[in-house]
Amino acid sequence: MPPVRDHIPVVVQGRGRRGRRAGLAGVLWGAAELAVTVGAVVLLLVVHQVWWTNRQALAGAREEVRALERGWAAPEPGSPRPPGEDSGPEPGPRGSDASSGAGPSPPPSASPAGGPASGAPARAAGPAPAPERDQSYAVLRIPRLGLVVPVAQGVDKKAVLDKGYVGHYPGTAQPGAEGNFALAGHRNTHGEPFRYLNRLRAGDEVTVDVRGQRYTYAVGRVLPETTARDTGVVASVPRSVVKPEYGYSAPGAYITLTTCTPEYTSTYRLVVWGTLKR
Known part of the structure; x- marks a missing residue:
């Protein structure tokens, strides 16, 4: 009978520790993959917000300027035709859907590329009439900034500002009128028409074209920073309450341009004021 040997279990050491290490490595790998995915999504969102919205809004705003100017070049319904022209049907709708072809617009002599053509009037005889809400009805030109942008009634983000337009504060004066023609525009994203508003200096010209009329303002004063609730800057006689x-301090015909500051924030407001050239 063979001798009975005691069974001694063999303990394999280290497998539990290696298993734990493998599990931790898997968790870390998964976290890294998640971080990369989230980073890629955030990057795409930034590209969309900073680049793509600018591209879309700029293209839309430029087309709107062209549409306004085409509408201004066409005779208004019911207006007499020059001698020698056939009496045919009236021209089709003027402007884009956003402008609906209604409301005042820049003179036919205004240059679509951004500068006024020779012979354009320095200012009109009277103020422009009030347009409908969210309707584009004017073109703002700032030669120093190379800016040509449509002006729409109201400052709604989706309907006006995010389209790359400049918005007219409701309740403030219209172009050429006594009081304060106050405007707002994005400084970053969505066309960022007021990106370089801080570059304006006293004496720089700002023109506003509506149908058959041009109003020229001269930059007078700049408020580098104030709060978003400083309503005094768009008052009839503009003065910061902050x-x-x-x-x-005296009544006049003013223009006010407002935008966010510092760049890529909406904490404060940058304000530029001008007065109508007589």
Whole structure:
């Protein structure tokens, strides 16, 4: 009978530790993959917000300027035709859907590329009429900035500002009128028409074209920073209620340009004021 040997179990050491290490490595790998995925999504969102929205809004705003100018070049319904022209049907709708062809617009002599053509009037005889809400009805030109952008009634983000337009504050004066023609525009994204508003200096010209009329303003004063609730900057006689040393004290025909500051934030407002050239 063979001798009975005691069975001694063999313990294999290290497998549990290696298993735990493998599990931890898997978790870390998964976290890394998740971080890369989230980073890629965030990057795509940034590209869309900063680049693509600019591209879309710029293209749309330029087309709107062209549409307004085409509408201004066409005779208004019911207006007498020059001698020698056949009496045919009236021209089709003027402007784009956003403008609906209604409301005042820049003179036919205005250059679509951005500068006024020779012979354009320096200013009109009277103020422009009030347009309908969200309707584009004017073109703002700032030669120093190379800016040509449509102006629409109201400052709604989706209907006006995010389309790359400049918005007219409701309740403020119209172009050429006594009071304050106050405008707002994006500084970053969505066409960013007021990106370089801080570059304006006293004496720079700002023109506003509506149908058959041009109003020219001269930049007078700049408020580098104020709060978003500083309503004094768009008052009829503009003066900051936060920094009263900035602004005006006498009635006149003013233009106010407002945008966010610092760049890529909406914490404060940058304000540029001008007066109508007589």
